[in-house]
Amino acid sequence: MILLLLQIAVIAVVALCLGRWRSGVRRRNAQSWDSLLARLRPEWSARELSDHFLWKEGLSATPDDAWERMEGPRGLWVIYQNARVMLEMADYAARNSDTVDCVLLATLRSDAMQIRVYVLMALAQYAFSQAGEGVRVNAFRAALMYTGMAARITQLLQDHAALIVPDFVAAM
16 A cells, blocks of 8 residues: 555656756746846946857966956856856757757757856855865866857857847847
């Protein structure tokens, strides 16, 4: 009897998880470009770290300088959230264009995941060591990848939806 109840509970949990996943996919596929732009958090911008943010990869700041300019964990959290939104932008471009480079999309997906890992590592280290060297290095890596990802998204938009680029630049 207990085994039967356990099996029913497991099946119910799996069905609930699949239902939530499916509704999330539907909601994501129904998003418009404007709703994605609205989700970008402009409280902090990597413009402070790079002279050519959105147009070229690379930073013009040291890890210590980057940590100060990004306002510590506040800027890291913005990077974390914006990486997800930029990933959804890349998926939006893939859904709405047949000519998007699959390698570029794979690179953007990989970048978003790496950014999120670096940010989580930096925030965990920050919680224990209050901005030690490891925190600053991971924050710098996240910011470096973030500027690269933003530059690749800008290039993707220029190639496939040039009219959208000004809105993206303003939101970033």
